[in-house]
Amino acid sequence: MDPSEFRRHGHALVEWIAEYLSGAERYPVLPRVEPGDVRDALPDSAPEEGEPFDRIFADFERVLLPALTHWNHPGFFAYFATSASASGVLAEFLSAALNQQAMLWRTSPAATELEEVSLAWLRRLMGLPDAFEGVIYDTASIASLHALAAAREAEVPDVREKGLAGRDDVGRLRVYCSEHAHSSIDKAVLMLGLGHSSLRRIPADDAFSMRAGELRAALDDDRGARITPIAVVATIGTTSTTSVDPVREIADICRDERVWLHVDAAYAGVTAMIPEYRAHFTGWERADSIVVNPHKWLFTPFDLSAFYCRRMDVVRQAFSLVPEYLRTAEGSRGVRNLMDTGVQLGRRFRSLKLWMILRHFGAERIRGVLREHIRLAHGFAAWVDAHPDFERVAPVPFSVVCFRAKPRDLTLTASELDAFNERLMEAVNASGDVFLSHTRLNGMLVLRLAIGHLRTTAQHTARAWELLCAHTAELARH
Amino acid sequence: MDPSEFRRHGHALVEWIAEYLSGAERYPVLPRVEPGDVRDALPDSAPEEGEPFDRIFADFERVLLPALTHWNHPGFFAYFATSASASGVLAEFLSAALNQQAMLWRTSPAATELEEVSLAWLRRLMGLPDAFEGVIYDTASIASLHALAAAREAEVPDVREKGLAGRDDVGRLRVYCSEHAHSSIDKAVLMLGLGHSSLRRIPADDAFSMRAGELRAALDDDRGARITPIAVVATIGTTSTTSVDPVREIADICRDERVWLHVDAAYAGVTAMIPEYRAHFTGWERADSIVVNPHKWLFTPFDLSAFYCRRMDVVRQAFSLVPEYLRTAEGSRGVRNLMDTGVQLGRRFRSLKLWMILRHFGAERIRGVLREHIRLAHGFAAWVDAHPDFERVAPVPFSVVCFRAKPRDLTLTASELDAFNERLMEAVNASGDVFLSHTRLNGMLVLRLAIGHLRTTAQHTARAWELLCAHTAELARH
Numbered sequence: 001m002d003p004s005e006f007r008r009h010g011h012a013l014v015e016w017i018a019e020y021l022s023g024a025e026r027y028p029v030l031p032r033v034e035p036g037d038v039r040d041a042l043p044d045s046a047p048e049e050g051e052p053f054d055r056i057f058a059d060f061e062r063v064l065l066p067a068l069t070h071w072n073h074p075g076f077f078a079y080f081a082t083s084a085s086a087s088g089v090l091a092e093f094l095s096a097a098l099n100q101q102a103m104l105w106r107t108s109p110a111a112t113e114l115e116e117v118s119l120a121w122l123r124r125l126m127g128l129p130d131a132f133e134g135v136i137y138d139t140a141s142i143a144s145l146h147a148l149a150a151a152r153e154a155e156v157p158d159v160r161e162k163g164l165a166g167r168d169d170v171g172r173l174r175v176y177c178s179e180h181a182h183s184s185i186d187k188a189v190l191m192l193g194l195g196h197s198s199l200r201r202i203p204a205d206d207a208f209s210m211r212a213g214e215l216r217a218a219l220d221d222d223r224g225a226r227i228t229p230i231a232v233v234a235t236i237g238t239t240s241t242t243s244v245d246p247v248r249e250i251a252d253i254c255r256d257e258r259v260w261l262h263v264d265a266a267y268a269g270v271t272a273m274i275p276e277y278r279a280h281f282t283g284w285e286r287a288d289s290i291v292v293n294p295h296k297w298l299f300t301p302f303d304l305s306a307f308y309c310r311r312m313d314v315v316r317q318a319f320s321l322v323p324e325y326l327r328t329a330e331g332s333r334g335v336r337n338l339m340d341t342g343v344q345l346g347r348r349f350r351s352l353k354l355w356m357i358l359r360h361f362g363a364e365r366i367r368g369v370l371r372e373h374i375r376l377a378h379g380f381a382a383w384v385d386a387h388p389d390f391e392r393v394a395p396v397p398f399s400v401v402c403f404r405a406k407p408r409d410l411t412l413t414a415s416e417l418d419a420f421n422e423r424l425m426e427a428v429n430a431s432g433d434v435f436l437s438h439t440r441l442n443g444m445l446v447l448r449l450a451i452g453h454l455r456t457t458a459q460h461t462a463r464a465w466e467l468l469c470a471h472t473a474e475l476a477r478h
Numbered sequence: 479m480d481p482s483e484f485r486r487h488g489h490a491l492v493e494w495i496a497e498y499l500s501g502a503e504r505y506p507v508l509p510r511v512e513p514g515d516v517r518d519a520l521p522d523s524a525p526e527e528g529e530p531f532d533r534i535f536a537d538f539e540r541v542l543l544p545a546l547t548h549w550n551h552p553g554f555f556a557y558f559a560t561s562a563s564a565s566g567v568l569a570e571f572l573s574a575a576l577n578q579q580a581m582l583w584r585t586s587p588a589a590t591e592l593e594e595v596s597l598a599w600l601r602r603l604m605g606l607p608d609a610f611e612g613v614i615y616d617t618a619s620i621a622s623l624h625a626l627a628a629a630r631e632a633e634v635p636d637v638r639e640k641g642l643a644g645r646d647d648v649g650r651l652r653v654y655c656s657e658h659a660h661s662s663i664d665k666a667v668l669m670l671g672l673g674h675s676s677l678r679r680i681p682a683d684d685a686f687s688m689r690a691g692e693l694r695a696a697l698d699d700d701r702g703a704r705i706t707p708i709a710v711v712a713t714i715g716t717t718s719t720t721s722v723d724p725v726r727e728i729a730d731i732c733r734d735e736r737v738w739l740h741v742d743a744a745y746a747g748v749t750a751m752i753p754e755y756r757a758h759f760t761g762w763e764r765a766d767s768i769v770v771n772p773h774k775w776l777f778t779p780f781d782l783s784a785f786y787c788r789r790m791d792v793v794r795q796a797f798s799l800v801p802e803y804l805r806t807a808e809g810s811r812g813v814r815n816l817m818d819t820g821v822q823l824g825r826r827f828r829s830l831k832l833w834m835i836l837r838h839f840g841a842e843r844i845r846g847v848l849r850e851h852i853r854l855a856h857g858f859a860a861w862v863d864a865h866p867d868f869e870r871v872a873p874v875p876f877s878v879v880c881f882r883a884k885p886r887d888l889t890l891t892a893s894e895l896d897a898f899n900e901r902l903m904e905a906v907n908a909s910g911d912v913f914l915s916h917t918r919l920n921g922m923l924v925l926r927l928a929i930g931h932l933r934t935t936a937q938h939t940a941r942a943w944e945l946l947c948a949h950t951a952e953l954a955r956h
Contacts (some may be wrong), residue, residue: 001564001712001838003496004751010492011566017575018481031587037815038591046599052718053565056833060572064830067588071577072926079585079803084577086479087531090491094538096570096779097560099496106559108510110545121524136737138616139824146759149669156643163673165634165651172644183801193671195641221756226597240802295547295824301574302826319668324918325557325926329904335513335945343665346617346773351543355534355719360479362528426807440802450804 001053009053019028021072022455028432029073031066036111038067038150048059077464078437080239080267081452085299087360091353092301093428101351103339103409106328108349112338116350119306124290125366129285133310135315135341136350137389140266141184143291143307144233147186147340148175150289151231151260153318154311160318163195174222176212177233178245182264185233185425186371194230207395208243208441210234216253216425230303231260234287236280240439240448242266242395248283249254250407261286266293266305268398271374274367294354295450297370297399299361303348316340334362373399373451380461389472393441401453402441405468407476417447420475489530490603499550499564499932502783506910507551509544516545516619518900527842542944547913553932555942557913558717558745559930560877565838569831570779578827581817583806584806587708590816592733595828596786599836603844604750604770607763611787613793613819614828619662620710621785623768624793624820626653626666629709629738630765630866632789639797652700655711656688656723660742663711672708677678683871686721686919688712709738712765714744714758718917718926719872719880726761738762744771744783746876749852758875772832775848775877775930777839782828851929853876858927858939867937867950871919877929880919885954897922899951904950912942 001009041063070081102111119134122448137143152159156170164170171332173194177185178203189199200222202215219229234245236432247263254261263284271277271291272284286291289309294300309315320340322331331337339345358366377399383402384390394402404421425447429435439446449464479487498867545871549560580589615621630637642648651672655663657679667677678700680693682860697707708733710724725741731738741762747770750762762768767787771779787793798818800809809815814924817823836844855877862868862881872880882899890898900916903925907913917924927942 001502006496006499006564006568007492009564009568010496010571011489013571014485014488014492017572018484020575021484022481030584033587035583035587035808036591039589039595042592042595044598045602046836048842048845049839051835051837053568055869056565056837060830061939064588064592067586067591068576069584069586071579071585072575079579082577082579083573086487087534089571089574090531090603092489092574093491093567093571094495096567096574097498097550097562098546099560099779101549101560101780103575105513106547107509108545108547109513109540110516113514113545114520114542117517117520120522125524139822141822142903145669145821157671159671161674162669163644163651163676165558165676166649167643168894171645173641176723182798183804184821185821185824187797189641190638190770190799191623191669191821193630193637195637196639197642198641198643208706215912239801259524259800291824291893302579303824319665321661321664321668323717326661326917330513330884333513343623343662343669344617344619345662345665346619346781352538356531358524359529359534360531363524363526365528425588425937437803438805443602 015037016154018087021089024072025074026472027070027073029070029075029435030429030432031068032415034068041130055452060220070238074453074457074460075463077449077451078435079450080296081450081456082296083299083452084407085357085454086302087356088299088301088353095349095352096143098349102349104326104328104337105330105335111349111351112336114355115338116356117280118351118358122306122354123308125363126269127278128308131310131477132290133312134306134308135338137305137307137342138303140264140291140293141187141306143305144262144264145188145191146307147262147289147291147317148192148231148315149318150309150311151262152192154260154314155228155230163284169383172227173198173226174200174229175231175233176202176215176218176229178202178235178238179204179245180208180233180238180240181233182239204243208238210243210245210250212249212253219253219257229257229259231262233262236263236265237286237398242268242400243394244397247281251286253282256469256476260288263290265285267296269399270298271370273363273369287302297367299358299454300353300357304354308378312341319343369454374455376458376461377401378464379458383465393444393446401449402439402446404444405472407472410476414444420447421447423475424468424471427475428467431467434467436464479646494799495567499567499813502548503531503551503552505548505551507548507553508907509546509908511545516541516607547609552931552938553930553933553941555927555929557928558912559776559928560774561777561930561932562779563835563932564779566779566831569834571826573830574825580825580827581823582804582806582815583808583813589649589827589829590814591832593816596706596833596836600784600832601786603745603841604822605756606786611790612784612786613816615783615785615820616781618742618769618783619665620663621783622740622742623666623669623741624785625767625769626670626709627796628787628789628792630670632792633706633708634737650705650708651676652678652705653709653711653730654680654696656680656713656716657682658716658718658721659711659713660685660717662892672775686716686719688723689766689871690724690727690731693728697731697735707735707737709740711740711742714741714743714762715876718919720746720876720878721872722758722875723874725759729761729764738766741765741768744769745774746774749848751841752848776835776844777932777933778831782832790819797821798821839949847932854934854939855879855929857936858943871922871924878923879927880917882922882924884926884952885950899925901948901953902949905953906945909945912945914942
């Protein structure tokens, strides 16, 4: 593509994206396609001859656009709602063109040092001490994987050289987390060769927070059975309910037991920027490692997960390995090479978008948007609480409301009520105006309304509520 | 940022990127900055008040641009040269705006199915059978990590549940690769809890290819010592020299020994599209898994690594795990959810760029560019071969030339000759016109000229050669 062609298609794309970012509401948030529709609409093979970009883009609009789930729709309330802010999108455009590969300082001094600077900015905004060194990974799954790898490195003698298998000097190992911790913790223990049975899920209290007493008992129990604890994962903002584990008490236990403490604050971490929410985070400054995802609730396009670690030397000890073809003079002089902090050698210039977003929004506006999302969630929770056909199922510490319909005039068994709510969710989602997802709490199927998109307003939560009420009444009639 | 602002900044960025993609030659390929320059030029904290995008972009130009290593410069000959093609950059721009999260079919039917379609296109172009199911990861490091995790899953009973530690029914395990295999294989065995000692590096022959006989002997030796082989990694296009392991013979051994065969063709895999290069790939169609990186030599902006596996069910068996909050109706109906094939839950819409690039270039032009890069490499190798002050150190199967200066009039010890070549590399790189990296072969420091950028022409390889000759003469005089 010559520069004039690039200009032409680039300018057209800017126009298209400008419309899209501000007008995704014109599309149904969940697409109306069936499995196989996209595949069946496309040829089996790549073309031999190149095609003009216009024709490719026309096929994007014809085949792919109707099959997108619109994460950019302000009625997206499923999972955790996210936003690709305009400044983040522009940063990604630039980053793609620059095509930096920040494996070594030499291969991108700018990306290497901006990663340090932008993560320091975010760390200070969240009130974490400078002792936390930061590194950007793609996802929280990878961040938590590295955290637990470092915990294993710290606890198991010679694990880097000798591994875990076929050793009679290494007994059973254990990782602890709440029963509400994210599935990425399970996947991490699988990857690390610890096995699923190494993960002990600690029961939660009525607010879905880990019971610290149960954690202490589990540790004692395991020590008695000659099982070695290697890490505890505390969550600030669990996936189902955004509940908060008692991090201060867990940090005390980890200190007493000399066990690695990893804090998963992938979703809620950014609210540490807000003084009145800082209380949720008491004790996290004593963690060994923390993960916070700007791509969740900091308006950052996928992917960018921020990993902070007090003991990054242990991560490096676990993974640093410099083959001759990657040795550089600066490396010998002690410069920081990002490839040393993980398994992934290739690294995109992700810090560019974080830096641009933090500057373009400014801290005060970020706090304002987060406060507004939380306010909207509390407003929705109040509607639920006030309605006789609904019940709220969990506290609302942040911007997610867990609730279910429980029509007062119907007598339904537990499983009938689950089925009712599942049908309700499908009916509401079929509107195209909103997208809600579910979870299961205390055995019940529960709906979740997760607020996190930059353009979500009271109008969108009101629409969700209107649809929920209407469909509940409708379903209750039949 | 409102739509009119986005338009203004977006259009300006299109103009800037159009200039950049076609004119990166105006910048020195290696930046002239010292460690700390970028960090010291930026404030310690994020601003409280938001800033206009123009000002942020001005700081990008002032502070970051001079600290970029220009991977987009056609004189980039280090590591493996890569390109962010214009169509790939536009696709990434669109992908950032769409902000798809392809963890579930439901969360992006388009991204889920386009991943299948675009990987099938690439697979067919490379002549691999349909039995290979594909998935996109960020990097080859992650792809090979999953390959070896699957090999471990296939070999070690109950490893998913029980892990590797504290078991008397699991003995020592072994992974095999050539002494020239990439460091990502080392990092994978560290992550998997196999330990570095589980990796047995098989000696190579004079052409830097694994000696199949040595592999067979190592397997016999280990079986005799009650060590269980779990995988062999064969490389087509090693990092130092792009040498090719004898995949056919290795595949025979793996069949006989019932061991997982993973083929690392991250760099060279795309040349399987060219009939006259297909011979290098004989036997790879019998591998259990293969990794090919479009972000290396298929003009695709970082990151996109294609993983093909004959036994993706084993990958899923190792990692699939569906918490309630990610359960969907389609999932229950057997639709493919990409989160099941790995540890990373979050997945960008990477297939969009692969699809757009394959269509915009067309297969015939891709083959043409690859052939031209290989032709340029052979031309450079001929210059080296013909010059009395240089020697070539490895065959040139693809587009990388390994060579060193060896001035005929100087009598240098081995370490003096290494130092001479290191100084030569630094001098040539200081020109700003080219960037070469090095490796070590048979104990010697060796320079590498790696061709892979879309805009690299004979003029750029000639400039590299001119600089090498001039600086060699200059250094030899002093």
